[in-house]
Amino acid sequence: MEKEIFEQGLNLNRRKFLSKLSLGVGSAALGSLLIPDLFKGGSPDEEAIMSALPHFAPKAKRVIYLFQNGAPSQLESFDYKPLLNKNIGQELPDSIRGGQRLTGMTAGQTSFPLVGSYFKFNQYGESRAWISEIFPHTAGVVDDICIIKSMHTEAINHDPALTFFQTGAQVGNRPSMGSWLSYGLGSENSNLPAFCVLLSRGKGNGQGVYSKLWSNGFLEATHQGVQFSNSEDPVLYLKDPKSMSRDERRKMLDQISAMNDLSYKEFNDPEISAKIQQYEMAYRMQTAVPEMTDVSKEPDSIIKMYGPDCLIPGTYAANCLLARKLSESGVRFVQLYHQGWDQHGNLPSEMALQAKDVDQASAALITDLKQRGMLDETLVIWGGEFGRTNYCQGKILEDNYGRDHHPRAFSIWMAGGGVKSGMVYGETDEFGYNISENPVHVHDFQATVMNLMGIDHERMTYKHLGRRYRLTDVSGHVIKDIIA
Structure with a gap:
């Protein structure tokens, strides 16, 4: 045998x-x-669920997720807490901290001195939302966004927290949110993938990003995020070799497809079918991607709106503009990762630079989508993996302080795609440490995104190793109060 x-x-x-x-x-x-x-491979009820997607009329057709990797401080951006400035240097009351688990960076501290924001806050828009002075462009579109101040998560370190937001689990090998939407809804453009990934790096202390964040996990490989680079070739290995013509490339792919088809019939391995689809997608992308990444035809008004950095491939501004172009062309989910938000020290100067990197382009994306009539059908998300402590990491040194990781309460914002505009949802206590009103868990956030895309998060599942998995695992509630 x-x-x-x-x-x-x-x-x-x-x-x-x-x-x-x-x-x-x-x-x-x-x-x-x-x-x-x-x-x-699939059961009748699962096939019926998938054939019924979307489960109900969607409010959004596509998502642009502006992920601020490293966790921007909510206390220097959208959660104004004047008590911290008034009580600077005083000890955080034990009753407020409540014995919270600490990271290894502050576990040895015996003192937790409160520190207020170095930056001034003002109220803007009809919502009278408080916004820091380092986000003036975001303040200008405050009536188009919904600020959620009551996000919370279980993860206290970057890797698991980042993975949790993207995949619904703190461990790897799970499909990312973009992969789930690709699996459920597909792409609106057969010449482009349903899920694209763009990376940029700011001037602050950066945390790494890695391919497991846009992995297809146990879904077919066709649902993996396609990463764009800032090199001469936006998608690597897409061009034909110099010695090969377009017709020769087509003949080669046809031959490979025929051989793969024979293998599929013999072994019935779905990965073979997925590989055939990937080859075909790459062939179609050869024409679509160069046109997509060319910003030379954008009018001067758009370049001015996003800022001069949008002409430099790989910058945050360039990626925001590219995200709009990809979404406009039917890409279902565009994921941006911007590194540099991990301010354990030197926060005032580093965060000001980070904010300058992203503020204008983020606001420009909202305005650009709105003037094109796309914002109502495009969900834009801005935020990181957790927040920052209200106490100083180490000693307070005048304008040079840092904040540690804080999973209990932090802020993000969402816009368009069926989300109520000009709204502030949730609240924290006067110390900015605990949620006092309308808590929103990571799974609640994910369930709401799925709902806006016309998907019941409890019904869209995938059977793997005998268990049905979903993005929100076994929890999550739609935040109905923020849905228009």
Whole structure:
């Protein structure tokens, strides 16, 4: 029996390999008795759910997620707490901290001195929302956005917190939000992927980003995010070799597709089918991507709106403009990651530079979408993986202070796509430490995004290793109060 298996080569998939072994057959038989549909690729009810997507009329057709990697301080941006300035240097009351778990960076501190914001705040718009002076352009579009001041998460370190926001779990190997939407809704443009990823780096202390954040996880490989680069080739390995013509490329792909099709019929491995689709997508992208990344035809008014950095590939401003172009062309989910928000020290100067990096382009994206009539159908999200403490990390040194990680309460904002505009939702206590009104968990946020896209987050599932998975795991409630 072992000789027969060896002679068939290494191309056997797991199911065929197990079927050749008596132990494998016995285990499979036992598993099928305990869980009847354990080895099925999909069940009738799952197929019915997917065929019914969207589950109801969506308010948004696409998402642009401006992820501020490293966690910007809510106390220097959207959560104004004058008590902290009044009581600077005083000890954070134990009754407020409540024995919260600390990171390794402040676990050794015996004192937790309160520190207020170095920046001034003012009220803007009809909502009279408080916004820091380092976000003047965001203040200018405050009546178009909804600020959520009561976000909270369980994760206290960057990697698990970032992964939690993107995939619904603090561990890896789960599909990202963009992959789930690609799986459920697909792309509106057959020449572009449903899920695109753009990276940029600010001037502050950066935290890493990694491909597991835009991974397809256990979904088919076609749902993985396609990363754009700031090099001469926006998508690597997309161009034909210099010695190959377009017709030759087409003939080569046809031959590869035919061979892959034979393999698929023999082994019934879905990854083979996914690979065929990826080759075809890459071929179609050869024409679409160069046109998409060319900003030379954008009018001067748009360049001025986003700022001169939008002409420099790989900058945050350039990625915001590219995100608009991708969304305009039918890409379902565009994910930006902007690094540099991890201010454990030297916060006033570093955060001011970070804010300058993103403020104008973020506001320009809202205005640009609005004047094109796209904002109502495009959900824009801005925020990081957690917030910052109201006490100083280390000693307070005049205008040079830092803040540690704070998962209990932080701020993000959302705009367009069916979200109420000119609204502030949720509140924190006077210390800015705990949520006092309308808490919003990460899974609540994810459930709301799915709802705006016309998806019931509890119904869109995928069976993997005998369990049905979903983006929101086993929790999450739609925040109905912020939906228009």
